[in-house]
Amino acid sequence: MIEPLLYHSTRGAHPAVRIDEAIAAGLAPDGGLYVPEALPQLDPSAFDPHGHLADTATTLLTPFFAGSPLAAALPAICAEAFDFDAPLRALPQRPGAAVLELFHGPSAAFKDFGARFLAACFRRLQGTQPLTILVATSGDTGAAVAAAFHRQPGVSVVILYPDGRVSPRQAHQLGCFGDNVQALRVDGSFDDCQRMVKAALNDAQLQAQLPLSSANSISLGRLLPQMSYYAHAALKLWRQHHVAPHFIIPTGNLGNALACLWVREMGLPIGRIQFACNANITLPDFFAGADYTPREAVATLANAMDVGAPSNFERLHWTLPHEDELRAALQAHSVDDATIRSTIVQHARDQHELFCPHTATAMHLLDREPLDGAPWVVVATAHPAKFETVLEPLIGYAPAVPPSLLAMLERAAFAEPLMADEGALRDWLLGAGEFLGVRRRGVG
Ligand SMILES: N[C@@H](CCOP(=O)(O)O)C(=O)O
Numbered sequence: 001m002i003e004p005l006l007y008h009s010t011r012g013a014h015p016a017v018r019i020d021e022a023i024a025a026g027l028a029p030d031g032g033l034y035v036p037e038a039l040p041q042l043d044p045s046a047f048d049p050h051g052h053l054a055d056t057a058t059t060l061l062t063p064f065f066a067g068s069p070l071a072a073a074l075p076a077i078c079a080e081a082f083d084f085d086a087p088l089r090a091l092p093q094r095p096g097a098a099v100l101e102l103f104h105g106p107s108a109a110f111k112d113f114g115a116r117f118l119a120a121c122f123r124r125l126q127g128t129q130p131l132t133i134l135v136a137t138s139g140d141t142g143a144a145v146a147a148a149f150h151r152q153p154g155v156s157v158v159i160l161y162p163d164g165r166v167s168p169r170q171a172h173q174l175g176c177f178g179d180n181v182q183a184l185r186v187d188g189s190f191d192d193c194q195r196m197v198k199a200a201l202n203d204a205q206l207q208a209q210l211p212l213s214s215a216n217s218i219s220l221g222r223l224l225p226q227m228s229y230y231a232h233a234a235l236k237l238w239r240q241h242h243v244a245p246h247f248i249i250p251t252g253n254l255g256n257a258l259a260c261l262w263v264r265e266m267g268l269p270i271g272r273i274q275f276a277c278n279a280n281i282t283l284p285d286f287f288a289g290a291d292y293t294p295r296e297a298v299a300t301l302a303n304a305m306d307v308g309a310p311s312n313f314e315r316l317h318w319t320l321p322h323e324d325e326l327r328a329a330l331q332a333h334s335v336d337d338a339t340i341r342s343t344i345v346q347h348a349r350d351q352h353e354l355f356c357p358h359t360a361t362a363m364h365l366l367d368r369e370p371l372d373g374a375p376w377v378v379v380a381t382a383h384p385a386k387f388e389t390v391l392e393p394l395i396g397y398a399p400a401v402p403p404s405l406l407a408m409l410e411r412a413a414f415a416e417p418l419m420a421d422e423g424a425l426r427d428w429l430l431g432a433g434e435f436l437g438v439r440r441r442g443v444g
Helices: 018-024 053-065 076-081 111-125 141-149 168-175 190-201 202-210 220-241 253-265 281-288 311-318 323-329 337-351 356-370 384-395 404-407 422-431
Strands: 007-009 032-035 086-091 096-101 131-136 154-163 180-188 210-215 246-250 273-277 331-334 377-382 416-419
Touching: 018 111, 018 202, 018 220, 032 311, 053 076, 076 111, 076 220, 086 220, 096 210, 096 220, 111 141, 111 220, 131 141, 131 190, 131 377, 141 154, 141 168, 141 180, 154 168, 154 190, 168 180, 168 384, 168 404, 190 210, 190 422, 202 416, 202 422, 220 253, 220 377, 246 253, 246 356, 253 273, 253 311, 273 281, 281 331, 311 323, 331 337, 337 356, 337 416, 356 377, 356 384, 384 416
Parallel strands: 096 377, 131 154, 131 210, 154 180, 180 416, 246 273, 246 377, 273 331
Antiparallel strands: 007 032, 086 096
8 A cells, every 4th residue: 555645734733644635724723834754756757758648747746645545636627727738838039948838728827727627636635525725815716716617516615805806807807707706806815815814714603504625725736737838848958958948927925926836946957046026025035144033915917916924935935945055946026017017118129029017017027037047937827918007008908818717708797796804704604504505405
């Protein structure tokens, strides 16, 4: 029998569990985030050089699923989740550099990979009880999770987003699904939404009536698959150039950037990692030497990164517990709105390249790096068409809209208002029995 890899909470106060149990729970019962006992180590030679993204994902994630009931299904789960491409597009004006485009999935953001992986896991894990997936979003996660779980039997999705603080098209996406998906527009920030979701997940009384889980990157079922495109891109470039590529990653709640660090910690060829942040400076301040101090998020053009208390900081700290070591291993820089605008304008005018405001933060950091031919990868997290109200006034035309986004925009959209209060979410959940399917088990 294969020894299962076990997972424990970053806060340490809960017994270790298998990966399927960690995914089912979403958040550890003590409020911490699940982490493996140790990160598995892998050699580049373990990967098929001719394999597709789904093959890389299967090889990379196999040790994480060792000994779990999901292990045998992992190749099929990866095939379902990674069924669209993550192209590496060379930047002609910048020798050695490429953009890793992660926005070719149904909701046009990188979150589609992780959300589809999580939904594929739950299709195999789910018992007879109805399950409610809670998701806090600053713009992109919500639609990806809605698309991945839409009409999945026995599952309801409740999305919380900060009212007025996501792009108009993101707001439309969040409200357009209907059926088993309900959007709640919260009178507060993303951090309020995330706090409310975490409180509900840790409310034992509520959970006894209404089984809940998470689809944010606090869940390992969302976080682990996000490692796959880093491994795939890094291995491809390393095989071509025999140099470990550097990555610049737009960063908000830290799940995507942490995934890249974990790939490097597993022994795969990744060079420097830079976090590109907006005017929310919790991480840049920490990496500049200040104490880690979560703060109120400020609204920016790169709204999906408007996070004042990045949830995955707990996992970052677990990965490299000594602050000096952590600061030496990574860099984080803040990019303000004026620079986001000028970066979008300059690349559209000079290179005919369109970037979303989040990707523009990373492009700006690349533009600051010396032109020395080093292998840089800029991570493009969302399609520019999701942010036409930012782009159009800057470039003078509306970016072309991909068909899956267009289909969402053609549907009617609706979101219910909710106060930014843990009790308000609890009351809403307990009052939504029919929508959440709880009447089927006699509760509510
Ligand atoms: N940037 C996110 C915020 C939530 O991040 P997650 O990766 O933890 O789901 C968003 O667009 O919603």
